[in-house]
Amino acid sequence: MNVQFKKGVLELCVLVLLDKQDRYGYELVQKISEQIAISEGSVYPLLRRLTKEEYFTTYLQESSEGPSRKYYKLTDKGRMYLRELTREWKEFSNGVNQLIKEGVSDE
Amino acid sequence: MNKQQFLNSLDESLQKLSSDERQDILQDFKEHFANGIAEGKSEEHISASLGSPNHIAKELLASHLLEKAERTETTGNIVRAMWAVIGLGFFNVVIVLGPFIAIAALVVAGWASSIAFILSPLLVFINVMLNPDTFILFDMFFSMMLCGLGLFIAIGMFYMTKGFIRGFVRYLRFNTKMVKGGLKHV
Numbered sequence A: 001m002n003v004q005f006k007k008g009v010l011e012l013c014v015l016v017l018l019d020k021q022d023r024y025g026y027e028l029v030q031k032i033s034e035q036i037a038i039s040e041g042s043v044y045p046l047l048r049r050l051t052k053e054e055y056f057t058t059y060l061q062e063s064s065e066g067p068s069r070k071y072y073k074l075t076d077k078g079r080m081y082l083r084e085l086t087r088e089w090k091e092f093s094n095g096v097n098q099l100i101k102e103g104v105s106d107e
Numbered sequence B: 001m002n003k004q005q006f007l008n009s010l011d012e013s014l015q016k017l018s019s020d021e022r023q024d025i026l027q028d029f030k031e032h033f034a035n036g037i038a039e040g041k042s043e044e045h046i047s048a049s050l051g052s053p054n055h056i057a058k059e060l061l062a063s064h065l066l067e068k069a070e071r072t073e074t075t076g077n078i079v080r081a082m083w084a085v086i087g088l089g090f091f092n093v094v095i096v097l098g099p100f101i102a103i104a105a106l107v108v109a110g111w112a113s114s115i116a117f118i119l120s121p122l123l124v125f126i127n128v129m130l131n132p133d134t135f136i137l138f139d140m141f142f143s144m145m146l147c148g149l150g151l152f153i154a155i156g157m158f159y160m161t162k163g164f165i166r167g168f169v170r171y172l173r174f175n176t177k178m179v180k181g182g183l184k185h186v
Helices: A003-020 A025-035 A040-052 A076-106 B003-013 B019-038 B043-050 B053-071 B075-087 B091-130 B137-178
Strands: A056-061 A069-074
Touching: A003 A025, A003 A040, A003 A069, A003 A076, A025 A040, A025 A069, A025 B019, A040 A056, A040 B019, A040 B043, A040 B053, A069 A076, A069 B019, B003 B019, B003 B043, B003 B053, B019 B043, B053 B075, B053 B137, B075 B091, B075 B137, B091 B137
Parallel strands: none
Antiparallel strands: A056 A069
């Protein structure tokens, strides 16, 4: 898939995954890469940026399996941003789907 | 690349960041490795999936420099942020450098004309000193008008320059969100 495109979408993916529950970095990366081919390392710069923009807060929690994990929690500001991005995404994908449908049926 | 090599390489590419921030970033990746290893993955496998530490560092540096440019809008900070953003992709040479040159040219031209206008009475004065017999009142009043106009342009330019700088930093920020994100296949 197109590269520019993916970056904007990655942001949406991370926000969506944090809507229902807090997650730690590795978990987020795994969830996303199960669905889309990404270079996993680029999720971390994204997480840092969104945290600095106050869309997330973070906290550390012990885990039974290894070192303590940094969890990301969506803030109200982040939730609002998620709504906005989701709306934009739906408009966009509906538009593209419509064009694909028309294009395919014309041929 | 094993875990230690990955972390060393990342650490090295992040020398420009404060050691606190660098430690914090490295901690995130150490945690990532630990979680992967607990799942039975090899260090090599994990670091291959993470991608190039160099590229990760570039993204981190670009957003760091952008933040700095936003906090203190000095020309140096903005130019540094711009180069970092350009470094994220060849594509950006056109997309970032183009508008920057256009904006910079506009700002320079605006300031140059306002300064020329403001100084125009001085030119008339010099002219009168050199050739006293060519003096006409029209020159004097016209240059005074230009001087006033130049002052207005200068005030306008002051706000415009500020606005441009802010707008450009926001554009850079938007650009880093869009360009070369989690790419796996270039």
